[in-house]
Amino acid sequence: MSLNTQLIRSLQAPPRPAWEEAPGRTGLTMKGGFLALCCLGVLAPLWIVIVTSLSPKPVIDRAGGLVVVPEGVTFVNYTELLSGGQVSRALMVSFGVTLVGTLFSMAVSVLAAYGLSRPGSLGHRVILIILMATMFFGAGLIPTYLLVQSLGLTDTYLSLILPSAVSVFNILVLRGFFMGISPELTESARIDGASDLRILLTIIMPLSRAVLAVISLFYAVGYWSAWFNASIYLTDQRMMPLQNVLIQLVQKHTEAPTGLQQAVRTGELSELGLQMAVMVLALVPVAVASPFVQRHFKKGMLTGAVKG
Incomplete structure (x- = not known):
């Protein structure tokens, strides 16, 4: 092995750990799906609270509680x-x-x-x-x-x-x-x-x-x-x-x-x-x-x- 080859190898950066490698398409898909589920878990209760607050009383009674799908909007509660x-x-x-x-x-x-x-x-x-x-x-x-x-x-x-x-x-x-x-x-x-x-x-x-x-x-x-x-x-x-x-x-x-x-x-x-x-x-x-x-x-x- 020549002196130049040894010098080049000594100057090369050490191999990156596995966790620092760029994720592949499968990894990105799994991470994106996980983050989407987290966002859904945070936004879904907020959506239900807002929709229920804007729903008329008959809609709330018919839903038996919290309203997920809006059926008319009223600001009477506010x-x-x-x-x-x-x-x-x-x-x-x-x-x-x-x-x-x-x-x-x-x-x-x-x-x-x-x-x-x-x-x-x-x-x-x-x-x-x-x-x-x-x-x-x-x-x-x-x-x-x-x-x-x-x-x-x-x-x-x-x-x-x-x-x-x-x-x-x-x-x-x-x-x-x-x-x-x-x-x-x-x-x-x-x-x-x-x-x-x-x-x-x-x-x-x-x-x-x-x-x-x-x-x-x-x-x-x-x-x-x-x-x-x-x-x-x-x-x-x-x-x-x-x-x-x-x-x-x-x-x-x-x-x-x-x-x-x-x-x-x-x-x-x-x-x-x-x-x-x-x-x-x-x-x-x-x-x-x-x-x-x-x-x-x-x-x-x-x-x-x-x-x-």
Whole structure:
């Protein structure tokens, strides 16, 4: 074997493992079929919920429950829910709590993450250890309830925000992203006389739009989907968010809102149709917001998760 042949073989890339080889037509067909079944399993329940919510009461009664094939479309369930009763009020409560809670949570998380990302911050290591400890050791339900009660937050909307206002995981992701920003940018701004607040608002946050969008969605979905805090801290039914009203409609042992009870008893509306309509109302905001943030997920989560 000549020297040139040995050199060429030594420079050749090693053989690729079997799992890195391009799949054949059979493999692609099997993968495509599996993904199609997964999509069908996800979309079929959503389709049934939407169709049932838009079906008239006779169609639902004739189907004996959930409707798969639409036979006429009516928006009577949605008009009844949004006609100014408890569901409308609960919808406004959920929107308000989600908006205010997300803004407050983002403000606290960004400030905490920025302070913890500065190496020279006083006591930042101790604070970071304390925050991380709370991820593994919780206070428990009863102490948390007693604390909320002693602060006078029961039967107030603050009880839906403050007990779950900050996620340590989100702070750590933001901190990792902030630490990945070039320190030369902040140092040059500091030399020009910029304060920490101005550096945060004019340099750090504009460069962190991706991770801020992702964390905002996390907080917003958490507030929108939350029901447990309201179930233990609120006793006034008029203050309940949408998720708790949905539970009242779905569970048989709880009483539905009064106006809807009357409509169901008189035969004007289908109880199942109302339940499906509330589910759609609870789903729409998240389904609308998610596509706008989806493009930021890869950059925002991966960059913030691996730095620092």
